Amino acid sequence: MKPTDHSNTAPAADPQRPSPLLAATSDRDPLSYRIGEPMRFAFRATGAPQGARIRWALTGDDGRQATGELTTAPAVQTAGLPRPGFVRLRADLLAQDGSALAHFEGGAGADVDSIRADTPLPPDFAAFWARRRAALAVVPMDGATAREIGSPLAGVRLFEVSIPCAGSRPSTGFLSIPDRPGRFPAKIHFHGYDESWRDSAYATPTADRLSRDAIVLDLSAHGFALNREPEYYAALRAESGSNGHDYAFDPVQNADPETAYFGGMAWRVMRGLEYLKSRPEWDRRTLIAEGGSCGGLQTIWAAALDHDVTECRPFIPWCCNLAGPAAGREHGDWFVPWVPALAYYDPVNLARLLPATCRTTITWAGLGDYICPPSGVMAFYNAIPGHKSITFIQGAMHLYVPPAPQQTDSRNSNDIP
DSSP, X not given: OOOXXXXXXXXXXXXXXXXXXXXXXXXXXXXXXXXXXXXEEEEEEESOOTTOEEEEEEEETTOOEEEEEESSOOEEEEOOOSSSEEEEEEEEEEOXXXXXXXXXXXXXXXXXXXXXXXXXXXXXXXXXXXXXXXXXXXXXXXXXXXXEEOOSSTTEEEEEEEEOOSSSSOEEEEEEEESSSSOEEEXXXXXXXXXXXXXXXXSOOOGGGOOSSXXXXXXXXXXXXXXXXXXXXXXXXXXXXXXXXXXXXXHHHHTSTTTSHHHHHHHHHHHHXXXXXXXTTEEEEEEEEXXXXXXXXXXXHHHHHOTTOOEEEEESOSSTTTTTGGGTOOOOSOOOOOOGGGGGTXXXXXXXXXXXXXXXEEEEEETTOSSSOHHHHHHHHHHOOSSEEEEEETTOBTTBOOOSSOOEEEEETTTOO
């Protein structure tokens, strides 16, 4: 099962006429509602033919289910939530014959600053990560290799790096360094779930992914060799799954935090950072971690497990509050089945390890993203102890941001006493 690449529009019959678009906005800022307060959503359909109608469905973190159709009054109202959480609104713009013209997913939250984890903190959480660090420390980095390859950007040197690591695979990636004397800020970049197996993760990076002003390590989640033939990666991905599940989804493998696929990924993140910091070109001041979805998950691990990271920049971070679906929170159909051992890797728990010296910016999250549900992302945000900010976008689904103008709502650490 794979995450869906959503699109809000259907192909237009007339290339000169824009495709139909369906949007909805809440009557207040989406994060501003309190428990029990009603939420009203107004629809806006553009480019719709005569006779089109809207079919909608409301679900939420309280288990609610409601559906309806609108033909003349383009609004829907729902009762307030009885506990901190989010309401999910889904809608389709339909032609007279019932065919779908456009799709919308969004929602709003109640008392979102009070959302906490449904994921329990294991009593040996700190000891577990101390053991993981110790196991990594006994593997020396002496055998690390950096093979220079052709760079697509003038003024930047590019290397394929492979660093010995704990677990079954090394930590690998592309390292780019400005081709001039000096010390530079450093950045480590992580890939999304499926993206981590595409050529954008294993083929020579394009020029727009390099920098003349910073060291950049584009790290593989899987520790594979780089610039190999597609068949190599297809075979390796098949080997990465277990018991009929794709990587990281197997409940049997995940029942033990030492055998969970996430364990090897986390080691590779930690080792990649150690290598990046060992480079003499680093300025010893700025170290940025960034990535989206599964890359956002790794970004959070990076900042929580290496306190030299100064900026944590995840977007649509995956796996926040992994126990949420089992606790009855609204979710999509693509999520890692909950087992208690996953709590060691849950960003809501790792947030406790983020140092006050690290600035965390969740650059965007989707109010309609139920691969990375808003309640989980907000639980992670609320658990961050230091400076933090987050922006939610109405109508944004996983890997999809609607065209402007957009309804957005933000939080930052200065908003809450």
